[in-house]
Amino acid sequence: MAKIAKRVAKTREGIDVDKAYGLVEAIKLLKERATAKFDETFEVAMNLGVDPRHADQMVRGVVNLPNGTGRTVRVAVFARNEKADEARAAGADIVGAEELVDIVQKGEINFDRCIATPDMMPLVGRLGKVLGPRGMMPNPKVGTVTTDIAGAVKASKGGAVEFRVEKAGIIHAGVGKASFDAKAIEENVRAFTDAVVKAKPAGAKGIYLKRVSVTTTMGPGLKVDVSSLAEA
Known part of the structure; x- marks a missing residue:
């Protein structure tokens, strides 16, 4: 237990938890501290100005990350014949x-x-109580109910990330691995952010992208200056 506490303390050295870092600096700091014995996942979390209890404020979609997710994705397909x-x-x-x-x-x-x-959805519909809570229910809005099966499978394998806002107005997702170079992580975070911004619902009022933070599996959470996400 003492070893874990010591390692956690070390990852937080030089970190100001109250500061909102620029995206590039935040990525640099986290990569320097990703010292676990496995390839840590790089994650982004966003607090949105929406109330998903209202249908016109639901945020969901899918984005193909330019540099993939770095993880092996197992894909199941409900289909017949050809x-x-x-x-x-x-x-x-x-x-x-x-x-x-x-x-x-x-x-x-x-x-x-x-x-x-x-054509498989009447059958798959029986699995709503099993797949729904896991966020796996196929949906045409995110491209998982489609006749272009080959394209959907390749997208899922190649780095497609599905996102959906939770009750508290938060969206989070893995956007790469700590072993990626900093530029690849940056490009993935920007692509994810852009997709979430474009998915802004008509019912959203006031500030939409309120807070953003990034972290790695075993690393500290860093606040990100929202304005830095729009920089080229």
Whole structure:
């Protein structure tokens, strides 16, 4: 326990928790402190000026990060016949129809992302109570209910990140690994921020992007100067 406390204290040396850092400086500081024995995930969290309890203030979408996420994503696809073949050819890890529904209903969810063809949705709809709470329910708004199965699978494998605002108006996501070079992380954070800004709902009033912070799995959380996110 003492070793953990000592390591945590070391990661916080030279950090001002009350300061809002420029994005580039924040990334530099976190990379210098990412000393865990595994490749830490670089994460971003945003506090938005919305109340998602109102339908016209819901924020959700998907963004393809320019440099990927750095993690292996297992993709399941609900499809039949030629669309199932298309999914397998594109690299889907699990493909099926009724038999896949049965597997998921048993609680065997060995995948990170779920895609379905439109004709499969009456079947997939039975899994709402299982997939919904996990944020995995296929949805046409984020491209996971589609006839372009190959494109959706490749996007999911290549760095597509789905986001959805939580009850407190917070969005968070992993946007890379600490092993990425600083420029790659910066580009990913900017791409994610841009997607969230473009997803601003009509019902949002006042300041939309209120607070932003970045962190690594084992590192400190750093506040980011929101104005620095718009810089080229």
